[in-house]
Amino acid sequence: MKELVRKLVETYGPSGVEEQIRAVIRAEVEPLADELRVDPLGSLVVHKRGSGGGKRIALDAHMDEIGVMVTYVDEKGFARFMRIGGVGPLTCIGARVAFADGTMGVIGVERKRDDPNKVPTFEQLYMDVGATSRDDCPVHVGDAAVFVRPFQAQGTRLIAKAMDDRISCAVLIETLRRLEQTPHDVYLIFSVQEETTLSGARTSTYGIEPDLAIAVDVTGTGDTPECRPMAVELGKGPAVKVQDRGMIAHPAVRDLLVQRAKAANIPYQMEVLEFGTTDAAAMQLVRAGVPAGCLSIPCRYIHTPSEMVDERDVENGVRLLLEVLQAA
Amino acid sequence: MILKELAEAIGVSGDEGGARAVVLGAVREHVDEVKVDALGNVLALKRGTGEQPLRVMVAAHMDEIGLMVTGHDGDGFLRVAAVGGIDARLLPGSFLQVGPERIPGVIGLKPVHLLREKEDQEVSKIEDLVVDVGASSKDEAKKLAPLGTYAAFTTPFRELGPTVSGKAFDDRAGCAVLVELVRGERFGFDLHAVFTVQEEVGLRGAQVAAYAIEPHCAFVLEGTIADDTPKDKDVSPTTELGKGPAITVMDRSFIADRRLVRLLTDTAQALGIPYQFKQPGIGGTDAGTIHLTREGVPSATVAVPCRYIHSPVTMLSLDDFNNTVRLMRESLSRLTRETLS
Numbered sequence: 001m002k003e004l005v006r007k008l009v010e011t012y013g014p015s016g017v018e019e020q021i022r023a024v025i026r027a028e029v030e031p032l033a034d035e036l037r038v039d040p041l042g043s044l045v046v047h048k049r050g051s052g053g054g055k056r057i058a059l060d061a062h063m064d065e066i067g068v069m070v071t072y073v074d075e076k077g078f079a080r081f082m083r084i085g086g087v088g089p090l091t092c093i094g095a096r097v098a099f100a101d102g103t104m105g106v107i108g109v110e111r112k113r114d115d116p117n118k119v120p121t122f123e124q125l126y127m128d129v130g131a132t133s134r135d136d137c138p139v140h141v142g143d144a145a146v147f148v149r150p151f152q153a154q155g156t157r158l159i160a161k162a163m164d165d166r167i168s169c170a171v172l173i174e175t176l177r178r179l180e181q182t183p184h185d186v187y188l189i190f191s192v193q194e195e196t197t198l199s200g201a202r203t204s205t206y207g208i209e210p211d212l213a214i215a216v217d218v219t220g221t222g223d224t225p226e227c228r229p230m231a232v233e234l235g236k237g238p239a240v241k242v243q244d245r246g247m248i249a250h251p252a253v254r255d256l257l258v259q260r261a262k263a264a265n266i267p268y269q270m271e272v273l274e275f276g277t278t279d280a281a282a283m284q285l286v287r288a289g290v291p292a293g294c295l296s297i298p299c300r301y302i303h304t305p306s307e308m309v310d311e312r313d314v315e316n317g318v319r320l321l322l323e324v325l326q327a328a
Numbered sequence: 329m330i331l332k333e334l335a336e337a338i339g340v341s342g343d344e345g346g347a348r349a350v351v352l353g354a355v356r357e358h359v360d361e362v363k364v365d366a367l368g369n370v371l372a373l374k375r376g377t378g379e380q381p382l383r384v385m386v387a388a389h390m391d392e393i394g395l396m397v398t399g400h401d402g403d404g405f406l407r408v409a410a411v412g413g414i415d416a417r418l419l420p421g422s423f424l425q426v427g428p429e430r431i432p433g434v435i436g437l438k439p440v441h442l443l444r445e446k447e448d449q450e451v452s453k454i455e456d457l458v459v460d461v462g463a464s465s466k467d468e469a470k471k472l473a474p475l476g477t478y479a480a481f482t483t484p485f486r487e488l489g490p491t492v493s494g495k496a497f498d499d500r501a502g503c504a505v506l507v508e509l510v511r512g513e514r515f516g517f518d519l520h521a522v523f524t525v526q527e528e529v530g531l532r533g534a535q536v537a538a539y540a541i542e543p544h545c546a547f548v549l550e551g552t553i554a555d556d557t558p559k560d561k562d563v564s565p566t567t568e569l570g571k572g573p574a575i576t577v578m579d580r581s582f583i584a585d586r587r588l589v590r591l592l593t594d595t596a597q598a599l600g601i602p603y604q605f606k607q608p609g610i611g612g613t614d615a616g617t618i619h620l621t622r623e624g625v626p627s628a629t630v631a632v633p634c635r636y637i638h639s640p641v642t643m644l645s646l647d648d649f650n651n652t653v654r655l656m657r658e659s660l661s662r663l664t665r666e667t668l669s
Contacts (some may be wrong), residue, residue, distance in 0.1 A: 016583035040544075040668075041585075041624035069578060069608045072564035080564060082609040084578070123563075141564075141605040142577035142589075193583060203624030 001174055001314070004028070005158060006151040008166035012100055014067030014084050014144045015196045018042055020100070021063045021166075025190050028173050039207055043200040044190040048176065054184030054328055058210035058290075059175070059321065060201055060279045061168035061217070062194030065161070066303055067146040068097060068107075070127070070139050077131030079105065079139055082122060085195030086276070086303050089120050095305065097127065097145035103138050105129040105145060149305040156235065156311050163307035165194065167297050167314060168216035175321045182325045194279050201279030205286040212253060212291050214324070215280035216317065218309070219244075219271050219296035228274070232298045235310040237267030238317035241294035246277025247284055253293030260323040266316050271296050295320065330354055331504040331649065332485040335494035338425060340394030340478045341411050341529045344368055347390040347500070351523045354507045359521070365540065369533045370523040372510060380516035380664055385543035385625070386509065386656070387534055387614050388502030388550070389527030392495065393638055395424065395459070395479040400470050404463035406433070408479060409454060412528030416454045418639050424479040426461055431472055433459040433479055481640040490645055491569070497634040497642035499527065501649065502549035505632065508653045515660050527614050531581070534614035538621040545588060545626045545668060547656065548615040551644065552606055552631035564607040567633035569645045572602030573652035576629040579609060581616025585626035591667050592630065595659040601651050606631065626668060630656060 013021030022044050030036055035047035044063070066085035073079050092107045099105070105127040109120050127145075131137035139145075151160040158167070172188050179186075187208045191200030194217075205213060219239050222230030232239050240257045241249050261268040273296075284292040297317055300308040333354075339347030351370050356362060361373040370390070376382075393412030400406055406426075410416075424433040435457050440448070459479065463469040473479075485494035494500075503523055510521045520541045524533035538546065552574055556565035567574040575592050576584050596603040606629075615627040632652050635643040 016578060017586065019586075039623055040626055041619065043624075071607050071609060074562045142608060196578075196583060197620075199582070199620055199624065202620060203622070207623040 001170060002153055002158070004173060005167060005170045008169055009151050009160035009162045012098065012146055013063055013065055014146050015064040015193045016084070017100060017144050018063045018192045022190065025063060025169055025173065029176060029188070032176050039204055041200055041203050042192045043204040045204055045208070046176065046188040048179065048186040048188070050182040050184040050186060052183060054182065055211040056185045056187070056208070057325070058187045058189055058205060058208050058213045058283065059172055060189040060191055060213065060215040060283065061172045062165045062191045062200065062279055063169060064192055064195050065146055065164070065166070066195050067144050068092070070141055070143045072141060073134050073137045073139070075134055077133045077137040079127040079129060079137065081125070081127055084144060088303065089122055089125060091304050092125055096148045098148045099139060099143055099145045103129060104148070105139070147305040157308050158311055159306055159308045161305040161307065163299055163309050164218040164302055167218065167309050171216050171297065171314060171317045171321065174318045175325070178318065178322055179325060183328050184325060186325060191279055198279055198282035202282040202286060205283045205290060209287065210290055213280065213283040214253065215278045215283065215292070215294045217278040217294060217296060218299035218302055218307070219273050220302055221298045221300050224300055232269050232271050234298050234300060234308070235312055236269050238313050238320055239269045239271035239296040239298055241271045241273065241296050244273035244277045245275055246281030247292065249280070249293040250291035253291050256324060257293065257295060257320065261320050264319065264323045266320050266323065268320065330507050331492065331501065332494070334500035334503050335485045335496055338430070338480045339390050339392060340480050341391040341526045343478050344390045344525045348523070351390060351503060351507070355510045355521065358511045365537065367533050367536055368525040369537045371537060371541070372521040374510055374514060374519040374521065376515050376517040376519065382517035382665060383520060383541060383543045384517050384660065384663065385520045385522055385538060385541050385546040385618065386506055387522040387524050387537070387546065387548050387618065388506040389499045389524045389533065389614060390503060391525055391528050392480060393528050394481070397473050397475055397477040397479070399475070400466045401458065402466055404465050404469045405458035405460055406469055406473055407455070408457065408459055411478070413638055414454065415638065417451050419454065419457055420452065422640055423482045424459060425482045426459065426473050426479045427477045431461050433461045435459055483640045490647060491643055492646060493641055493643040495640050495642060497644050498551040498637040501551035501632040501634060501644055505549045505649070505652050505656060509656055509660070512657060517663065524614055531612070531614050531617040535617035535621070538618040538625060542622060543625055545585070546615065546618045548613045548618065548627065548629040549656070550613050550629055550631035551634040551637060551642065553610060553637055554633035554635045556635070566607040566610055567604055567631070569633050569635060569648060571604040571633070572648060573655050574604050574606040574631045574633050576606050576631070577608050579611050579613065581612030582619045582627060584628045587667055588626055588628035591663060592628065592655065592659050595662055596655055599658055601655050603655060
C-alpha cells in the first residue's frame with residue numbers, strides 16, 4: 001500500500017483542479033467498479049453493488065489538497081498569491097510550490113515589514129518563479145500551485161504533503177480491493193473541493209441519496225510537545241469521530257464503528273476535534289438528512305507539507321471499514 | 329439605453345419591483361416564456377434550436393444595496409439600517425429616494441464651521457445617522473416613511489465619453505448584458521435567463537431559481553470591483569477598466585468550473601476579444617449558491633469592471649460592456665455537451 005500512497009500524495013490536485021489526481025485514482029478503481037462516473041462538479045463516484053438486503057452506504061474521501069493561487073504578477077515578475085484552503089503564512093515562508101505543468105516557485109517574505117517579529121500576512125508574501133518581468137513570467141493570475149515534498153517512510157511513520165486526504169483515498173481504494181462480499185449497495189465518493197467549500201461531498205451525496213454516510217479524513221493528535229490536549233495518538237488505531245467544529249456524528253454511525261472494531265479486535269480511539277471539519281458535515285445535511293459519521297486517520301502537522309500518519313492506523317482503518325461493509 | 333433604464337430603476341434587496349418592471353418590459357417580446365417566482369426572480373426561457381440538448385442558466389441580480397427605515401425620532405428624522413454591504417463613510421451628504429413615491433431624503437452633515445477638533449475624522453455608524461425627509465414631527469415622518477420603507481441612492485445615469493456613471497452598476501450592468509443576450513438570436517440550447525433577487529443579502533434568489541431550473545451549467549453576469557486608481561504599491565487592482573470582461577477563477581463563494589473558463593478564454597483568444605482575470609479571492613456572486621444546487625452545477629462568473637461599486641457613483645467603460653456582451657454571445661454559441669465532458 002506504500003507505493004499507492006506515494007503515488008497519490010505526490011500527484012498534483014489543489015481544490016478546483018483535481019483532474020490529475022482523479023485520473024490516478026480512476027485508474028486504480030475502474031477495474032474494481034460495477035459503475036463509475038464523474039459527476040457535475042468533478043467528484044469521482046464508484047458504485048459497488050452488493051448481494052442484496054443491506055443499506056445504501058456512501059463512503060467518502062476528498063481528492064483535493066490545499067495550495068496557493070496566483071492573484072497578481074507585478075512588473076518585476078514576482079507573483080502575489082492567496083491560499084486555497086487552510087494554509088497558514090508560516091507554512092509558506094521558504095516553501096517550494098509546483099504548478100500543474102511542473103513550474104516551480106519559491107515563497108519569500110517582504111523584509112521591510114512594520115514588525116518583523118509578527119507573523120506576516122499573505123499580503124506580505126510573494127512567489128519567485130525565476131522571472132525578471134511580467135512579460136517573461138510563466139505563471140498567470142488564476143494558476144494554482146501545491147506544496148512540494150516527497151513521500152517518505154520511516155519506521156511505521158509515513159510522511160508527505162497531502163496526507164490530508166490522499167491517505168483516506170488510499171484507504172478507500174484498498175478497502176475496495178479487499179472487499180469480497182457485501183450485502184450493501186456501496187458508493188465510494190472521491191470528492192472535490194473539500195478544502196474550500198465541501199461542495200463535492202454535498203452535491204455527490206445528493207445524487208446518491210444514501211442511507212448512511214461515512215467520510216474518511218485525517219484528524220489531529222495530542223501527542224506532540226506542548227500541544228493542545230487531545231485524546232488521539234499516532235499508532236493507537238483509527239479514530240471514531242464523536243464531533244468536530246462542523247458536525248456531531250450520528251450516534252448510530254459512531255456506535256456501528258465502535259462495535260465492529262470491538263468485535264474484530266481492531267484498535268480504535270474516540271475523537272473530538274476542536275477545530276476543522278470534514279465532508280461528513282456537508283453529507284449530513286443533504287436533502288432530508290443523512291446519518292453521517294467519520295472514520296479518522298490520526299495525523300500530525302496537518303496542513304503543513306510534512307503531514308505524518310502511522311501505517312498501522314491506516315491498515316486498521318481499512319480493516320474496520322471492511323468489517324462495516326461485510327456484515328449487514 | 330437599457331443600462332440607463334436599469335440603473336435608474338429602484339430595487340433594493342427584498343423589494344426589487346422597480347427593476348423587475350424594467351426587466352419584464354425589456355425581455356417579454358424576445359422570450360418564449362416568462363414568469364416571476366415565489367421570491368420575485370424573473371425566470372425567462374428562450375428556447376433553443378434543438379441542436380444542443382442542454383439547459384443553460386445565465387443569471388444577473390436585479391437587487392441593489394440600499395437602506396431601510398427602522399425608526400422615527402421626535403424631530404421627524406428617520407433612523408435606517410443597511411440592506412446589503414454599505415460603507416457608512418459614504419452616507420453623510422448623500423441624497424436618497426425614499427419609498428415608492430421616491431420622496432427625497434438627505435443624510436446631512438454638520439457644517440464645517442461647527443465641527444469640534446478631530447470631529448471631522450470620526451466615522452459615524454449607520455445607526456447614528458438620520459435621514460431628513462423634511463418632516464417636522466414623528467407622526468409626519470411615520471406617515472411619509474413607515475417602518476420598513478426602503479431608500480435607495482439617487483444618482484442619475486450620465487455618459488462621460490467612453491465611460492458612463494450611475495448607481496447600482498452592481499449588478500444592473502450584468503442585467504443589461506443579459507437583456508442584450510436575450511434580445512439576440514436563439515442559441516442551440518434552451519437559455520434560462522434569470523434576473524435574481526436578494527443577491528446582496530445572501531445569494532438567495534439564485535438558490536431557488538437554480539433548484540427549479542436544474543441547469544446543466546450556469547453563467548453569472550456581474551458588475552465587479554475595479555480598483556485601478558493610483559496606488560503607491562505595485563499590487564493588484566482586482567480588475568481594470570478598459571481591459572475587457574473579467575473572468576473569475578475563484579472567489580470567496582466558489583471555484584469556477586475550469587471547462588467553462590477555458591470556453592470563455594478560447595473564445596476570447598480566437599476572436600481577439602480583450603479579457604482579464606479578476607483577482608482571485610475577492611467577493612462572491614450568485615454562482616456561490618447555484619453551483620451547490622442538487623447534484624452540482626458547473627458554473628462561471630463573467631463581470632463588467634466597475635469602479636466604486638457599493639457607492640452611489642459607480643462607473644464603467646462602454647467598451648468593456650460591449651465586449652462582455654460579445655464574449656458571452658460568442659462563448660454561448662460555442663457551448664456544447666462536449667464542453668462539459
